[in-house]
Amino acid sequence: MSPRRLIFAPTYNENRNVERLCAELVALPLAADILFVDDGSPDGTGATLDALARRHPRVTVIHRKGKLGIGSAHSEGIAYAYDRGYDQLVTMDADFSHSPADIPRLIAAHAPGVDVVVGSRYLESDSLPGWSPHRLFLTQFGHFLTRTFLRMPYDASGALRLYDLRRIPRELFDLVTARAYAFFFESLFILCRNGVCIREIPIVLPARVYGNSKLTLREGIRSGRFLLKLFTDDTRHRDRFVRARRVDTLRPALSETQGWDAYWSEKRTTLGVVYDLVARAYRRVIRRNLRRYAGRSFAAGARLLHAGCGSGQVDQGLHARYRITAVDISERALTLYARNNRLANRIEQASIFDLPFEAATFDGAYNLGVLEHFRRDEIRHILGELHRVLRPGGKLVVFWPHRRGSSVLFLRALRHLLRGVLGREQKFHPDEVSLLGSREEAAEFLDAAGFVLREYYFGIRDLFVQCVIVGEKRERRLAPSLPRLSTQTTIA
Numbered sequence: 224m225s226p227r228r229l230i231f232a233p234t235y236n237e238n239r240n241v242e243r244l245c246a247e248l249v250a251l252p253l254a255a256d257i258l259f260v261d262d263g264s265p266d267g268t269g270a271t272l273d274a275l276a277r278r279h280p281r282v283t284v285i286h287r288k289g290k291l292g293i294g295s296a297h298s299e300g301i302a303y304a305y306d307r308g309y310d311q312l313v314t315m316d317a318d319f320s321h322s323p324a325d326i327p328r329l330i331a332a333h334a335p336g337v338d339v340v341v342g343s344r345y346l347e348s349d350s351l352p353g354w355s356p357h358r359l360f361l362t363q364f365g366h367f368l369t370r371t372f373l374r375m376p377y378d379a380s381g382a383l384r385l386y387d388l389r390r391i392p393r394e395l396f397d398l399v400t401a402r403a404y405a406f407f408f409e410s411l412f413i414l415c416r417n418g419v420c421i422r423e424i425p426i427v428l429p430a431r432v433y434g435n436s437k438l439t440l441r442e443g444i445r446s447g448r449f450l451l452k453l454f455t456d457d458t459r460h461r462d463r464f465v466r467a468r469r470v471d472t473l474r475p476a477l478s479e480t481q482g483w484d485a486y487w488s489e490k491r492t493t494l495g496v497v498y499d500l501v502a503r504a505y506r507r508v509i510r511r512n513l514r515r516y517a518g519r520s521f522a523a524g525a526r527l528l529h530a531g532c533g534s535g536q537v538d539q540g541l542h543a544r545y546r547i548t549a550v551d552i553s554e555r556a557l558t559l560y561a562r563n564n565r566l567a568n569r570i571e572q573a574s575i576f577d578l579p580f581e582a583a584t585f586d587g588a589y590n591l592g593v594l595e596h597f598r599r600d601e602i603r604h605i606l607g608e609l610h611r612v613l614r615p616g617g618k619l620v621v622f623w624p625h626r627r628g629s630s631v632l633f634l635r636a637l638r639h640l641l642r643g644v645l646g647r648e649q650k651f652h653p654d655e656v657s658l659l660g661s662r663e664e665a666a667e668f669l670d671a672a673g674f675v676l677r678e679y680y681f682g683i684r685d686l687f688v689q690c691v692i693v694g695e696k697r698e699r700r701l702a703p704s705l706p707r708l709s710t711q712t713t714i715a
Contacts, residue, residue, distance in 0.1 A: 226310035226389075228255040229303075229675055232317040233296035235261070238268040240317055245282060248324040253330070257312070258303060260285045260296045264446055294406025297382070298399065304386075305393050312386045321383045328424055329385040333586035335583045336526050336614070338390045340417040341411070342383030346425035351401060353429050368447060369408050372454040377417045377423055379408035380446075391419060398464060404447030405449040412453060416464045418546040465467045465565060503536075506686055509539040509591060509622060512685045516678070517589065520618040520693055521545060524587035526568075530575045535560035535567075544564035548585070550578065564667065577606050582613045588613055589620040592689065595655040602657065606672030613696045619674060621692040623665070626658035630685045638680060659690050669694040 230248055234241060241259065248257050261269045261284065263432055272284040297314060304312040313329060313453065317319040325342055332340045344350045345366060351359060362380065369379040401409045415421065457464060514658055521527060525545050527540060532549035533556050541547060547562070550573040552555050561570050573579050575593070588609050594602050609619055624630055659665060666676040674694030681690040 225254055227308065228253065228256055228311045228313065228330075229300075229307075229309040230255050230313045230315070231258045231260070231297075231304070232315050233260045233262070233293055233300065234264060234272070234317045235290055235293075236266045237317045238264065238266045238271055239270055239321060242275065242662075244317055244319065244323065245272075245279065248326075249279055249281065251323060251326060253327065255281070256309075257282045258285070258300055259283070260287065260299055260315070262287050262290045262296060273587070274474045277558045280442050292402035292406075293382075293383075293404060294399075294409075295402040297406055297410075298396065301386070301396050304388060310387070310389050311386055313417065314382050314384050314386070315616065318384050321426070322442060325383065325424075325426050328426075332422055332424045333385055333387065334422070335581050336420055336585065338387050338414045338421045339411075339414060340385040341377050341421060341423045342381060342426040343378035343423040344381060344426065344428055345378055346423060347426060347427075349460075350427045352426065352427065363410075365450075367447065368450050372450060373408065373412050373415075373457075375408070375412060377415075377421055379411045380404065381428075382407060383426060388498075392417075395419070401449060403445065405446045407449060408452060413464050413649060416457075418542070418566070420546060456640035506537055508685050508688050510539070512540070512622070512689075512691060513537055513589070513591065513620075515543065516620050516691055516693060517545070520620055521676075528578075528580070528585045528588040528612060530578070530588055530590050530605075532556065532560050532570075533591075535563045536622065537591060538564050538567075540621070543570070543574040548580075550575070576601070578608050578612050582611050583617075584612050585617060586614060587618045587620070588620075591622040592624065594621065595624050595657050595659075597657060599657065602668065603671060606674070610673040610696055615696060617696045618677070619669075619692075619694040619696070620692075621694070622689045623659045623692060625681050625687070625690045626660055627687075628658075630689070630691060642651055665690065665692045673697060 232244065237244075244702065245259075248255075257279075259272050259282070261272055263269065263286065267523065269284070269286050272282075276282045276284045281323055287296070287299075298315065298495070301312060311330075311333070315323075316325070321342065329340045329342065329358075344362070351362070354362070366378065366382050369375050369377075373379070392416070395413055398413050399406060399410045409419070444598065517527075523544055527545045527547045529535075529547055529549045532538065532551045533553075535549060538547065538549070538560075546568040547564075548563065548569040549557070549560050549567055550571050551560070552572065552574055554572055556572055557572055560567070564570075571579070575590075590605075590609070594605065606619075613619065662676075662679045666680055669676050669692070673696060675697050676692065677695050678693035679690065680695065681687065685691070
């Protein structure tokens with residue numbers, strides 16, 4: 224099904240442009256609605272737009288009382304798109320500095336995993352023909368400032384953009400405060416700070432067709448001051464521009480049947496506290512190993528999926544390097560994950576048997592101490608889902624307890640001791656029914672799911688806690704039968 228798409232342009236004194244602009248937008252081979260927001264233009268732009276709306280059913284006009292700022296107009300257009308359930312929003316200027324012919328190029332660049340596509344004036348030379356010297360200086364100087372102070376390599380002051388509203392939480396735009404031209408770099412800065420994936424395409428921007436530029440020297444100075452304030456606020460209060468994390472509630476809540484909500488409850492018996500202390504020591508080892516293998520398997524800035532994320536204690540520190548989406552069946556685990564990882568790109572309740580993502584969404588995925596809780600047919604299904612959401616050549620890192628691992632031996636001894644002392648079986652966490660036995664078993668499981676085994680480690684460096692498996696996605700072929708697994712229990 225094609226996405227519902229809206230094209231938006233704010234107007235102020237654009238009466239000589241809007242009729243031609245509307246005609247070119249309507250003529251595009253796209254299924255798209257068109258929205259104009261006019262700030263009470265004294266040159267009659269609003270009346271012309273009303274006539275165009277009567278002529279074209281796909282055109283809508285919003286009239287505002289007076290010149291309220293181009294940034295506030297974009298905020299209104301974005302809110303309109305969210306309120307009416309559009310999937311994609313394309314924004315542009317109305318003065319033909321943005322060509323309607325570039326819109327299909329924006330849409331074509333919107334690949335899986337990309338959240339925003341930006342038309343950039345800085346990817347190719349001679350992209351600003353006919354610009355006046357003062358406007359050219361303001362634009363180039365503004366680009367220098369956003370690169371230097373906000374650490375954004377993108378064209379951050381341009382309006383030609385495509386937003387995938389299905390993937391961008393609306394709350395991010397609620398963090399934007401600028402009402403004038405600073406809206407463009409503030410909004411892109413906030414999207415960047417929250418891990419949104421941005422792609423650029425080169426565009427050419429000629430000088431205005433009619434009228435004078437609305438970007439005055441005074442407005443440029445005001446925007447520069449605002450940019451420096453953003454830099455200062457980000458330095459002093461980094462959380463100011465990061466939305467509070469919560470479980471995604473767009474879909475009905477999922478129920479889990481293995482007891483993970485109880486496991487992640489903070490209410491602990493004395494024995495549970497002892498177990499937590501031991502598990503915490505193991506997590507330090509796992510965290511160190513995760514950083515090692517993530518650094519070897521994933522490029523900086525990669526979009527990663529942590530499937531079965533738990534409380535996310537081992538993820539701390541990774542979000543500055545990667546854009547991580549964390550999913551788990553346990554809502555309680557996700558609450559803890561949000562508390563432990565404020566910079567996570569996305570946190571969502573989901574079943575690893577039915578991941579709510581399109582094919583080839585992620586550059587990589589990892590899974591820590593999860594597969595041992597499932598039967599071999601269930602493991603096959605899980606690995607198949609991970610294969611589906613990874614791009615071709617994407618890496619999968621799995622931590623899987625070995626049946627002779629130190630964690631297995633420790634828990635076996637502890638349970639034997641407690642059984643003798645208490646006279647009953649003590650259960651610390653949901654059953655772990657499947658343990659790994661060898662490199663060959665790992666290779667067979669990965670091969671059956673469409674992965675090639677690239678690395679396998681089980682040794683002294685991590686105190687024999689878990690096997691570390693790295694697979695690479697290949698094209699799926701007929702899967703062989705899966706190997707038999709041991710049926711013992713280990714520590715999480």
